[in-house]
Amino acid sequence: MLRSSNTVSKSRYFILAICIISLNVILAYRFFQLQVLDYDLYSQRSDNNRIRATSIPAPRGLIRDRNGEIIVDNYPTYVVFGIGAEIVDIHKNFSVISHTTGIDTSILRDNYKSYYRNRFLPTRLAKDLTISQLSRLEESKDKLTGIIYKQYPERIFNPRIRASHVLGYLKEINQDMISTKSSTNDYQFGDLIGWSGLERQYESLLRGKKGVSYFQVDSFGREAGNVKGHDNSLPQPGQDIYTTLDITLQELLESEFKGKKGAGIVSNPKTGGILSYVSSPDYAPDLFTGLISKNDWESIITDPDKPLLNRVSNGTYPPGSIYKMVVAFELLEKNFVSTDWEILCTGSYEFYDRTFRCWNEFGHGKVNLEKAIIQSCDVFFYQAIQNVSLDELKIRSKEFLHGIPTNIDLPTEMKGRVPDRQFMNKLYGRWGWSKGALLNISIGQGEILVTPLQMAAYINLLATRGSTYPLHLVQQNKELIESPMVSKRSWKLIGEYMEKTISNTKGTGRRSDPKIQGLKIAGKTGTAENPHGEPHAWFLGYGEKNGEMISVVIMIENGGGGGSVAAPLAKKVFKQYFSRTLTNLVSQ
């Protein structure tokens, strides 16, 4: 049987051989394609499979006052994470965590849902755990599966002050913000970002740089050692910020504003540095750290006193009589009045068919420019302003920083409003307003609106006779503010008048003088009528002693008369600041 001969044509042998060779050529080419041509792609994929990077949070820079005292600090809090792949019974986990720490299960469930990325990555369940909560959790660890903790730095605030509008707060970054921040893409979902105030303004300095630690995982997502060739990088802490704030002064001013609505700024006219910055009412600076309860939030945003409004930089008010110096400069410079030009104030002034009242209904009698400033006579300005055009007044106002942003190092500020003809025409129509509006504006009423912060810049300009620096909280602008084009004589005269406003027994600002030996105070009060009720009480002034100088701006919303309400507050600031420097000098 085996004898049947093996007669095979050579071609059949070759065909089979060629078939086998060509199949193998296909295989060889396929391997070449994967391993040589597409090596980079698959090498990357292989690394992506196994290499995980976790970020190590960088401690945020501290915020300090001018003497280095810490205003905003970090403290460690603990964050609890769940790893989906390792959790056996998620509901049991939730109830155990809730039971031991007191955090509601609904919060845990919501967090797990919103932070969930995949089953191998830690998903945040709760943050801001204290050590005691954590240790209770640790005790019941045998009932938990797939739960880990990490330490995170959280903001904590100096209890002496609030300064919430200056400091601002941090907020968790969301997906939209990450995409808009594409240039700095090391923000991750859930990271904190400076959301307002200095925290926002100096985010790039404060933030620091996150560290990265690399580790290897296996196909189940379990950690499997370090990665060769990938060095971990340590986090770089954020830079500390030294503000110009004076914590003692801030403390004083905040306590003085308690129960009042308004704004107070203390600054150094020689540098532009802000020593104290109060917007009242404010909110606790740690309101936004941790979980804010819905009730707290509701009560904050529905509060009619608007505690979230930064009145200093974003509240706009009529300036009232504190505007009169601008008008006085214009009158002097254009020679519309001389120093002995007088009018008779009878308490009111008839202009065509309208009656314009002086604040003093009994009248000031004979009034020159000096008396008009000291006693803040309105009638004098009603008469004197009539030679001035609205547009010229606007130019002068801008020289004195009205209607101009102060460019303070905070994220937002309002510009205020200085009306000109065009503005009035637009608002009331070409024939809808008359010169009467000008009279009103001359005493800082009507269409003109300013922010308290602008007034701080304005008083600094007056205090230094035109050579002050822009207002700032951290970084000083090296360039002087452009000085108004006014003569030395005018500076001198207005300076004298403002000093007399304080020192004269009939001066409206006399209640601001703490009567300290060697302390010279100059200033002006304002009582700004407004449609919302009582007039806003204004005081702005500066004090100088032994070459040391501060300026104070006080504005109390619907507070009443500037001389009686705002000036006494300024007095306390002057008193505290200058008696302190005295003791300092003595101790030195």
Next chain:
Amino acid sequence: MFAEFWQKIKSSPLSILIFSILLLSLGLASLYSIALVQQQPPPNAFSKQSLFLIPAFFLMIIMTILSKRLIHKYIYLIYGIILIAVSIPFLGEQVSGAYRWINTGLEFTVQPSEIAKWVIVIALARYLSDHNLQMRNFSSMIFPLIISLIPTLIVINQPDLGTALVMMLPVITMLFWVGARPFHLFLIVAPFLSILTAFNVTVFTFWAIMLALIIFISKPQLWNGVTLYFGNIFLGLIFPFMWNLLRPHQKNRILTFINPDLDPLGAGYQIIQSKTALGSGGFLGKGWGQGTQTHLKFLPVQESDFIVSVIGEEFGFITLLVMLILFIWMIIKILKLAFTASDRFSGLILVGISTIFAAHLFVNCGMTSGLIPVKGLPLPFISYGGSFLVSCFMMLGLVLNFGREEID
């Protein structure tokens, strides 16, 4: 008697052993890497594979010295026994969703379908060499087809589509070897191609044109040709239609039947990881024991079906190229032995075995590199698996036996 055996072994084409030992070493090196780096204490794949070498070598020597005449005489009987053997697993319990293994009651199980592969080849060889068949007639092909079809159908139901494929392929090459018309062989393959290509319009159009050309060139009788053509096209057209009539779970059942290794993590996961392992190995590989895809267990069934990916990841393209060359060399050498064999029986066995090796090689490498869908087929001499290793060395023994010049 011993001297006679020795004489037999000495006159065998022993050079073929070199290839198998080189391939075996490559496989063992990879298995050792897996066992060592992943800290698997024995018994692990490496130690078990090494242990299986003992019966494998022993059975290879038996196959080498067995009398060809004896093999020829009893092969139909063995064929009958093996048909029963592949049916036995159906009586036992399902293992990993398949009736593939016979539980021996000892530490190991036996997979009779591995042995069946080459028993079919020998049975076919006897049939084709005993009968003076007129291969010009299509009818002569019917009986050989039935010989391989019966065990194939049993194995398909285990279900083990990969092995079934390997069982059906040798009959094609062996029929070709004894002079069947390529057109007839083509007719056997055509219906499968019609069904497979039907799911893609472009490919199906191309196939329809090819079919028309081949039928035209082969010049069958007019009505035969027309029937053939439209029969195939109709099959291709009706199949997707029938497919769409099925409910999703029925489709899934069929898909799982075609591809039993469908992964719980989703189809394609295995292939993606395997391609990643291969590709990230690059030209020179990551180094022995350094394969991250392997050792971090991203690579599935790495000891057996996907061992090529382990080799590719740790030893690189260059090693895979050497491996392919070794395989081609060995298979072509077996073919050459078949060509030079003096009797048809021996020649046919050698052709059949070379087809089995080639089929395993192509399906396994094609699968791991993502060329073809996942079919659980191991790589000869390299993959872990006791029955398969033993079977491979038995086939090697047959090659040594039937590649010998003299006739006893």
